[in-house]
Amino acid sequence: xxxxxxxxxxxxxxxxxxxxxxxxxxxxxxxxxxxxxxxxxxxxxxxxxxxxxxxxxxxxxxxxxxxxxxxxxxxxxxxxxxxxxxxxxxxxxxxxxxxxxxxxxxxxxxxxxxxxxxxxxxxxxxxxxxxxxxxxxxxxxxxxxxxxxxxxxxxxxxxxxxxxxxxxxxxxxxxxxxxxxxxxxxxxxxxxxxxxxxxxxxxxxxxx
Amino acid sequence: xxxxxxxxxxxxxxxxxxxxxxxxxxxxxxxxxxxxxxxxxxxxxxxxxxxxxxxxxxxxxxxxxxxxxxxxxxxxxxxxxxxxxxxxxxxxxxxxxxxxxxxxxxxxxxxxxxxxxxxxxxxxxxxxxxxxxxxxxxxxxxxxxxxxxxxxxxxxxxxxxxxxxxxxxxxxxxxxxxxxxxxxxxxxxxxxxxxxxxxxxxxxxxxxxxxxxxxxxxxxxxxxxxxxxxxxxxxxxxxxxxxxxxxxxxxxxxxxxxxxxxxxxxxxxxxxxxxxxxxxxxxxxxxxxxxxxxxxxxxxxxxxxxxxxxxxxxxxxxxxxxxxxxxxxxxxxxxxxxxxxxxxxxxxxxxxxxxxxxxxxxxxxxxxxxxxxxxxxxxxxxxxxxxxxxxxxxxxxxxxxxxxxxxxxxxxxxxxxxxxxxxxxxxxxxxxxxxxxxxxxxxxxxxxxxxxxxxxxxxxxxxx
Numbered sequence: 001x002x003x004x005x006x007x008x009x010x011x012x013x014x015x016x017x018x019x020x021x022x023x024x025x026x027x028x029x030x031x032x033x034x035x036x037x038x039x040x041x042x043x044x045x046x047x048x049x050x051x052x053x054x055x056x057x058x059x060x061x062x063x064x065x066x067x068x069x070x071x072x073x074x075x076x077x078x079x080x081x082x083x084x085x086x087x088x089x090x091x092x093x094x095x096x097x098x099x100x101x102x103x104x105x106x107x108x109x110x111x112x113x114x115x116x117x118x119x120x121x122x123x124x125x126x127x128x129x130x131x132x133x134x135x136x137x138x139x140x141x142x143x144x145x146x147x148x149x150x151x152x153x154x155x156x157x158x159x160x161x162x163x164x165x166x167x168x169x170x171x172x173x174x175x176x177x178x179x180x181x182x183x184x185x186x187x188x189x190x191x192x193x194x195x196x197x198x199x200x201x202x203x204x205x206x207x208x
Numbered sequence: 209x210x211x212x213x214x215x216x217x218x219x220x221x222x223x224x225x226x227x228x229x230x231x232x233x234x235x236x237x238x239x240x241x242x243x244x245x246x247x248x249x250x251x252x253x254x255x256x257x258x259x260x261x262x263x264x265x266x267x268x269x270x271x272x273x274x275x276x277x278x279x280x281x282x283x284x285x286x287x288x289x290x291x292x293x294x295x296x297x298x299x300x301x302x303x304x305x306x307x308x309x310x311x312x313x314x315x316x317x318x319x320x321x322x323x324x325x326x327x328x329x330x331x332x333x334x335x336x337x338x339x340x341x342x343x344x345x346x347x348x349x350x351x352x353x354x355x356x357x358x359x360x361x362x363x364x365x366x367x368x369x370x371x372x373x374x375x376x377x378x379x380x381x382x383x384x385x386x387x388x389x390x391x392x393x394x395x396x397x398x399x400x401x402x403x404x405x406x407x408x409x410x411x412x413x414x415x416x417x418x419x420x421x422x423x424x425x426x427x428x429x430x431x432x433x434x435x436x437x438x439x440x441x442x443x444x445x446x447x448x449x450x451x452x453x454x455x456x457x458x459x460x461x462x463x464x465x466x467x468x469x470x471x472x473x474x475x476x477x478x479x480x481x482x483x484x485x486x487x488x489x490x491x492x493x494x495x496x497x498x499x500x501x502x503x504x505x506x507x508x509x510x511x512x513x514x515x516x517x518x519x520x521x522x523x524x525x526x527x528x529x530x531x532x533x534x535x536x537x538x539x540x541x542x543x544x545x546x547x548x549x550x551x552x553x554x555x556x557x558x559x560x561x562x563x564x565x566x567x568x569x570x571x572x573x574x575x576x577x578x579x580x581x582x583x584x585x586x587x588x589x590x591x592x593x594x595x596x597x598x599x600x601x602x603x604x605x606x607x608x609x610x611x612x613x614x615x616x617x618x619x620x621x622x623x624x625x626x627x628x629x630x631x632x633x634x635x636x637x638x639x640x641x642x643x644x645x646x647x648x649x650x651x652x653x654x655x656x657x658x659x660x661x662x663x664x665x666x667x668x669x670x671x672x
Contacts, residue, residue: 021291029291030290030291030292030671034403034469095375097293100442101442103292103404103670104405181220181221185216186216190210
């Protein structure tokens with residue numbers, strides 16, 4: 001039997017990623033303000049979601065493929081170390097990325113931007129502790145197999161993305177239409193710090 | 209160190225920044241034209257309720273002599289809130305202070321004691337030359353990829369000048385900004401349109417053509433800068449060059465509209481070889497290209513040659529010499545410094561192609577030597593130069609020195625430094641604050657003014 005909690009965790013992480021202005025809703029609002037159109041705000045969310053989903057899918061596929069050949073425990077430890085390393089890198093050099101996409105970007109550029117932001121922030125890595133047991137639980141022998149785990153991985157990404165998309169839709173449209181951007185001045189708390197902490201905690205959970 | 213919330217002086221949009229509180233301190237570059245005593249950052253009290261209003265209340269000396277402090281900027285500003293490159297959890301805390309002559313870069317911390325800032329790092333010219341290949345450091349802007357510093361010369365002071373990046377946290381020199389500089393060789397100022405992914409740069413000349421003063425042959429031969437360059441801000445690639453024409457020399461300060469959705473800005477041209485006039489040009493987006501239009505021409509004023517310095521005697525006229533301009537946060541008023549005639553002119557540029565003069569004051573000037581109610585000796589030398597506007601647009605501050613070696617050419621009797629303040633009327637109009645006249649300490653001259661918390665030439669915005 002599948003337990004409910006990993007799906008809730010996936011959705012919760014989707015909401016967490018969505019709330020972070022650096023993951024895209026703010027970019028969508030800005031593009032809407034520049035082009036004076038709510039439709040642009042909403043339309044921009046699609047490439048943002050796709051970029052984010054692709055980034056996560058690559059991590060999930062890697063976990064799945066490695067799981068086929070590597071012992072589960074070894075995979076957990078390796079993934080845990082990677083997460084902690086990623087957090088350290090992010091803390092030290094997270095501000096140093098080249099800025100490749102600007103305010104005149106099209107939808108393709110926006111998707112690429114979202115992919116790069118999600119990847120650099122280790123968004124997919126954060127899901128690994130949930131993905132591994134989910135994939136295992138999906139097969140009768142509690143083993144990772146491509147055929148048994150693939151649908152579960154898709155469902156996992158879908159759950160995460162549905163939650164994220166719902167959150168960024170609500171936030172971006174509310175901010176564009178009613179709330180305005182003045183709250184950014186004091187309300188934009190340091191998601192990077194929470195994010196780094198989340199990566200470290202996830203890493204420790206995997207290793208422990 | 210990362211903070212938990214954005215710095216309170218960061219504003220998403222210029223509209224919000226215009227509601228910022230009244231500034232209480234100004235940081236002013238102060239240099240010794242004789243290069244015998246260290247240059248300094250002077251701190252001036254701007255709080256009208258304070259007993260030390262309009263006085264220098266603090267001074268931070270540089271560790272060497274001969275830097276020629278000129279322009280400077282903040283480590284972080286409102287562009288940290290940009291959605292494509294967010295890094296909002298920083299403090300506006302450090303002044304990045306280059307020496308134009310020494311090419312040395314000072315990082316000055318204003319946090320622990322804003323009236324007595326502290327030098328926390330000095331980057332020597334050798335390191336900048338080695339890592340970025342530049343020297344003669346000029347303008348500093350905080351922006352999407354960190355701190356941008358431009359330089360008028362390559363490592364030896366020759367062309368090309370350009371821009372390099374500084375890490376906003378460690379202040380490490382990251383390297384040259386340009387990936388493809390196209391035909392660009394000369395440098396002076398730079399800024400950008402964040403909403404249009406475009407950088408704009410202007411032109412002066414190489415070190416050998418200004419460090420000992422302007423060279424008449426270079427000027428009359430139209431060999432100083434006269435072009436604008438437009439760049440792809442993300443690809444760091446030169447896109448377009450616009451030549452203002454042979455008669456126009458010295459294309460200086462760039463003031464793009466603060467509203468990121470607007471694709472226009474203003475640039476001042478110091479002098480026309482045809483009639484010594486100065487001009488203001490509007491650059492604007494025209495289809496897929498950038499274009500320029502001359503929107504203001506300020507004529508030279510005929511004068512008795514006996515009253516003119518050797519460099520102007522033959523012309524029998526005072527050139528206005530527009531050496532600095534500044535645009536209010538709401539993009540409504542443009543302030544134009546005429547360092548030669550002594551005028552500070554305010555234009556309403558609501559229509560950027562049809563500026564209307566809305567105010568004018570005169571102080572100093574080569575011939576006029578106009579005085580100020582707060583001045584003791586009456587005949588002031590130097591003229592309106594580096595000008596800065598408060599974020600709410602109600603106060604304007606300016607100083608009177610241009611550049612040590614050039615001051616001497618136009619004001620051969622020397623310049624005693626001063627800093628003054630204008631009050632701005634609700635719908636334009638400018639008048640001196642009679643209580644604000646900073647009689648600059650002898651031996652030093654003031655240059656750029658930066659206001660605590662940001663001003664109208666320190667921050668750029670991603671949201672309208």
